[in-house]
Amino acid sequence: MRIIFKTDYMQDLRPWKDGYQLSLYLILIALAVAAPFLIDVFFLGELTNVLIWALAGLGLMVLTGHTGQASLGHAAFLAMGCYANIILMEAGVPFMLAFPLAGIITGIVGMIVAIPALRLHGIYLAIATLAMSILVDDIIVLTDHWTGGVGGKFAPPVNVFGFMIDRWGTPTAFYYLTLGVTILVTLGYINLLRAPLGRSFIAVRDSEVSAQAMGIDVSRSKAISFGVSCAITGLAGALMGLFAGAFNNETFSVVISIQLLMMIVIGGLGSIHGAFFGAIVIGFLPQFLSISKEWVGALFGGSNVAIPGLEFGIFGVILIVFILFEPMGIYGRWLKIRTWFELFPFYRKDMFKRQKSYLKTERLR
Amino acid sequence: MSLLELENVTLKFGGLTAVDNLSFSVEQGEVFAIVGPNGAGKSTVFNLISRFYTPVNGKIRFDGHDLLKEKASSVANFGVARTFQNIELFEHATVLENLLVGRHRHRGSNFLTELFFTPSVRKQELQNRHFVEEVIDFLDLQAYREKRIAGLPYGVRKVVEVARALATDPKLLLLDEPASGLSVEETTDMRWWIDEIRRQMGITVLMVEHDMGLVSGVSDRVLAMADGARLALGTPSEVQSDPAVIEAYLGKAS
Numbered sequence: 001m002r003i004i005f006k007t008d009y010m011q012d013l014r015p016w017k018d019g020y021q022l023s024l025y026l027i028l029i030a031l032a033v034a035a036p037f038l039i040d041v042f043f044l045g046e047l048t049n050v051l052i053w054a055l056a057g058l059g060l061m062v063l064t065g066h067t068g069q070a071s072l073g074h075a076a077f078l079a080m081g082c083y084a085n086i087i088l089m090e091a092g093v094p095f096m097l098a099f100p101l102a103g104i105i106t107g108i109v110g111m112i113v114a115i116p117a118l119r120l121h122g123i124y125l126a127i128a129t130l131a132m133s134i135l136v137d138d139i140i141v142l143t144d145h146w147t148g149g150v151g152g153k154f155a156p157p158v159n160v161f162g163f164m165i166d167r168w169g170t171p172t173a174f175y176y177l178t179l180g181v182t183i184l185v186t187l188g189y190i191n192l193l194r195a196p197l198g199r200s201f202i203a204v205r206d207s208e209v210s211a212q213a214m215g216i217d218v219s220r221s222k223a224i225s226f227g228v229s230c231a232i233t234g235l236a237g238a239l240m241g242l243f244a245g246a247f248n249n250e251t252f253s254v255v256i257s258i259q260l261l262m263m264i265v266i267g268g269l270g271s272i273h274g275a276f277f278g279a280i281v282i283g284f285l286p287q288f289l290s291i292s293k294e295w296v297g298a299l300f301g302g303s304n305v306a307i308p309g310l311e312f313g314i315f316g317v318i319l320i321v322f323i324l325f326e327p328m329g330i331y332g333r334w335l336k337i338r339t340w341f342e343l344f345p346f347y348r349k350d351m352f353k354r355q356k357s358y359l360k361t362e363r364l365r
Numbered sequence: 366m367s368l369l370e371l372e373n374v375t376l377k378f379g380g381l382t383a384v385d386n387l388s389f390s391v392e393q394g395e396v397f398a399i400v401g402p403n404g405a406g407k408s409t410v411f412n413l414i415s416r417f418y419t420p421v422n423g424k425i426r427f428d429g430h431d432l433l434k435e436k437a438s439s440v441a442n443f444g445v446a447r448t449f450q451n452i453e454l455f456e457h458a459t460v461l462e463n464l465l466v467g468r469h470r471h472r473g474s475n476f477l478t479e480l481f482f483t484p485s486v487r488k489q490e491l492q493n494r495h496f497v498e499e500v501i502d503f504l505d506l507q508a509y510r511e512k513r514i515a516g517l518p519y520g521v522r523k524v525v526e527v528a529r530a531l532a533t534d535p536k537l538l539l540l541d542e543p544a545s546g547l548s549v550e551e552t553t554d555m556r557w558w559i560d561e562i563r564r565q566m567g568i569t570v571l572m573v574e575h576d577m578g579l580v581s582g583v584s585d586r587v588l589a590m591a592d593g594a595r596l597a598l599g600t601p602s603e604v605q606s607d608p609a610v611i612e613a614y615l616g617k618a619s
Binding site for chain 2: 009010012013188191192194195196197198199200202203205206207209210211212213214215216217218224270
């Protein structure tokens, strides 16, 4: 077991615990940078997809994982980011400006949406955001003058410091663009979490009453959380549009919202790691299924016909299994395994058991 | 001028009068206790001061400010910190994170500086961390610094709540039943701490408590309440021997 002796307050302030942990993350980043030389183009595309999903997951994690506000409408913000980015680019705004602007616009819209949504709790908020997701679908069709409606739009290649980046032409460059954005957003996220704002999110999630008593303006914190969440999701949406190449009103359907929420639950709510773990599951599951289907077919002599709904069926099963047996998600499971090794042989079975809290003051809601 | 003044405060929930024309004031530097049978409206008084409830009429002034003009989240900014009767900690955060939330009212940074974690944010966080460490030191919480609240025993949670309130660096500390559910030893510790909070830190304490041993041990003045109204106000021994108080607790001799 590693025991960290703390002699300096900076040790609590740094995002990493010690040099060992820092070197692990640096190795991970080095591997991610080296990936185009290690894997072929198909899997590089899949990895890009996973990173984009992880980015979208980070967006929802801010709101659901850290502020405790469920949202079933995040596909709407993906769509908003995507369309804002493309429309701005078509209007002649260079990508390097249009891309962050798409994030900011989505963030501001998210904050405006948050104002009426702030009064809602739990399931009611989920329903309101679900409505949002359905509405955006219609709005895209109705405003076909800008959005191309049902016919959709095509993503142009983008120009980053003179490099033309195109998902099909230069997949490596597109991968690096996605990786760069993901790393920057993750670092910003880490910074927020170790600063007063991130702590106020967690405070609002765990007890609104005492957050208020500590001087935190609950509705303001929620609105900012909505804004940050939607801005990150907007960036992910912009990348998703560029990655898909073509999109229309059905690309960002309610199903995507539900998948996003499932993703962060499977990954582990309330942790940055969870967004990445969840994205790996969501991103690689279809590939894993098609590969294993061939394998099963070869073994039992069955045919390779597609089974409709198989993917979603498996998703559903995975989600149910996680909620029943591992509510803390993959990240929670990973923590348990790590603790088991660190404390060997002193790990106790109920070490991570959630204590039921009685006597919670609900009257003040 | 008193630090905290309540003047003719009345609060009604529908037909029920929870607080009935209550007036009292808390002086700078004293320990003031509110006692009374269950349902007397003691915690409601706290929730009024915290601005969770708005009275039908009356005035609440703190340190020269009219609290009734303020939002619930601004009360802490004037220097009023509180604990809750049924512990309200941030369950899934560590003790350290809980205490750091207490520093929120001293936040000088904004969204952008925090996003980039500028040197000024770093400096502020180091100061916060230092202040919190002093509170940890004061309340002997060193062993629990990195522990999540969800796994802590009840007695420790009670202390963490006091610590979180102290981390806000308050002028007035509202303690809602600080000793309820604590063992005899823990109550003795709490009594010693309340004394130190007043003496060493110069913080005024207003508390609701049932344990008369603790109340008479630390408080300068006691307010006895029943059915939302004031029964008696005075030193602990005066209040304990007041016939109206005895009647409220034990009933009338026939």
